[in-house]
Amino acid sequence: MDVLVLRPERAATRTADGLAKLGHRAVLAPVLTIEDLESPIPAGRFDAVLATSANGLRKLARRPEMAALGSLPLIAVGDRTAAAGHEAGFTVVHVADGDGRALVAEARARFAPGARFLHAAGADRAFDVAGALARDGFATEVVELYAATPATTLPLSAAAGLRAGSIGAALHHSRRIAETFIALADQAGLGAEARALPHLALAQRVAGALLDAGCPRVVVAPRPDEPSLFEALAALVHDGSHSGGGRSK
Structure with a gap:
């Protein structure tokens, strides 16, 4: 699965390595710069x-x-x-x-x-x-x-993946990342495509930003750490339900 990774570049590279070990391909699209x-x-x-x-x-x-x-x-x-x-x-x-x-x-x-x-x-x-x-x-x-300074435009990798419909899920490590991504997707005319993705949030507060923005398919990691975020992704892939509304940690 192609998974959208939106966190700043150095951290995004580590996340990409973790996703590769699980058989997924990271689409690196940092929306914040440190x-x-x-x-x-x-x-x-x-x-x-x-x-x-x-x-x-x-x-x-x-x-x-x-x-x-x-x-x-x-x-x-x-x-x-x-x-x-x-x-x-x-x-x-x-x-x-x-x-x-x-x-x-x-x-x-x-x-x-x-x-x-x-x-x-x-x-x-x-x-x-x-x-x-x-x-x-x-x-x-x-x-x-x-x-953490927000990007002014949606990264090209994210825009291309949203237009092609090739992205299977998006990871959100902070509320600010989630808010920035949705705002940039709207600016690019890709808000509907961004909201339609399954979204995986590190914590309930992060999920709240996505739910408030109208994203119907949001899953919350059981604990606020990346291994738990990967667990949530694995569960999403396994059950195939992508059911919305969030899951409390």
Whole structure:
């Protein structure tokens, strides 16, 4: 099956490798581009670093402050982010269960109120980690290290696949990816073809954007990670139902 992969290019390549192992062909059509932000890292002592994306850690690894931060514990949102943390130089890495809420729970469990965290983040965030932790007496300094800039036109690979009817499903790793894809498809006059696809969403929030846009065939991964997204794809292929309305995680 040809599967539309819409995430930024570096991550899309990894997804394509995973799809190939399952016998699918990835149609790479990134609708977002990752750009560095030169936000300053606040001074002072931190008790741990929090990371909700691998991109944030890759950007942090290039900063001179990383020499001191690497000795701190890292709490990563999931396995992929944890791997990026090890690559960046963190030696103590704790792994949460896949989303911002799980990361907050992990931080609460490991530190007492009053602890100060550095959140290595992007400009666009699905969940307010700092706000959630503040309610329990934690201080979190958010440093925006990158921004995801939307494409201005639908990638040619996506447009060609939609016109030919050759795409069997689309993967959505974030709500912003889903919203951007639908907007660009509408702009290209391919909105009906885009909505008619089976869509696989990483989380219920991502699926919500697709359902709100009128996509009738949306499946939600049982857990917010890529292996679960692939499980959802396998189930879709196996049962052939492509039934709409979404499936809660």
